[in-house]
Amino acid sequence: xxxxxxxxxxxxxxxxxxxxxxxxxxxxxxxxxxxxxxxxxxxxxxxxxxxxxxxxxxxxxxxxxxxxxxxxxxxxxxxxxxxxxxxxxxxxxxxxxxxxxxxxxxxxxxxx
Amino acid sequence: xxxxxxxxxxxxxxxxxxxxxxxxxxxxxxxxxxxxxxxxxxxxxxxxxxxxxxxxxxxxxxxxxxxxxxxxxxxxxxxxxxxxxxxxxxxxxxxxxxxxxxxxxxxxxxxxxxxxx
Numbered sequence: 491x492x493x494x495x496x497x498x499x500x501x502x503x504x505x506x507x508x509x510x511x512x513x514x515x516x517x518x519x520x521x522x523x524x525x526x527x528x529x530x531x532x533x534x535x536x537x538x539x540x541x542x543x544x545x546x547x548x549x550x551x552x553x554x555x556x557x558x559x560x561x562x563x564x565x566x567x568x569x570x571x572x573x574x575x576x577x578x579x580x581x582x583x584x585x586x587x588x589x590x591x592x593x594x595x596x597x598x599x600x601x602x
Numbered sequence: 603x604x605x606x607x608x609x610x611x612x613x614x615x616x617x618x619x620x621x622x623x624x625x626x627x628x629x630x631x632x633x634x635x636x637x638x639x640x641x642x643x644x645x646x647x648x649x650x651x652x653x654x655x656x657x658x659x660x661x662x663x664x665x666x667x668x669x670x671x672x673x674x675x676x677x678x679x680x681x682x683x684x685x686x687x688x689x690x691x692x693x694x695x696x697x698x699x700x701x702x703x704x705x706x707x708x709x710x711x712x713x714x715x716x717x718x719x
Binding site: 523525532533535538545546548578580582590591592593594595596598 | 635637639644645646647648649652693697705706707708709710711712
């Protein structure tokens with residue numbers, strides 16, 4: 491069974507640009523969550539989607555948004571990039587009844 | 603709000619020896635999930651072990667076991683017969699029950715484990 495797939499793995503953007511990251515969950519998983527990982531703040535929850543609906547959102551500004559498609563694939567978008575948005579963005583999918591999240595390898599975003 | 607605390611930023615262990623990583627958490631829930639995740643330099647978070655709060659028996663997965671003390675809100679990870687491949691950052695994580703509105707994982711700050719040959 492294929493794992494969680496995130497694309498792109500690496501990307502470099504400049505301040506003010508926007509970026510879209512993609513996540514394909516494990517087959518059969520309907521819940522997709524996004525986390526931001528930085529050396530200073532650690533792992534922080536961004537949002538969770540289930541059946542195309544945002545179920546929960548972390549404490550991030552409105553520049554961070556996401557969506558989920560009918561096939562459970564998810565995208566997150568960051569607009570008007572700031573230097574502080576440089577981070578590893580992790581996507582995770584889960585079979586909600588069991589609780590554990592399965593993570594992708596992440597997308598490393600560098601904002602110059 | 604739930605909090606997860608890992609008080610050991612770094613730990614080291616000799617190959618084949620045993621090491622215990624500490625984790626405490628704070629919650630007002632009675633039912634929840636606890637996890638240990640491993641993040642090697644390759645960056646992918648890998649689930650090591652999970653524990654449901656309603657289960658009194660400590661979870662075990664091969665060389666990995668936990669000491670779950672619900673009253674003390676403590677959830678430590680023991681790695682036996684440490685191997686070089688165990689070297690990684692280890693994160694303790696808490697997740698509320700499915701029925702809750704806030705179902706995201708809350709992570710600790712991590713413990714960097716070094717395995718010495």
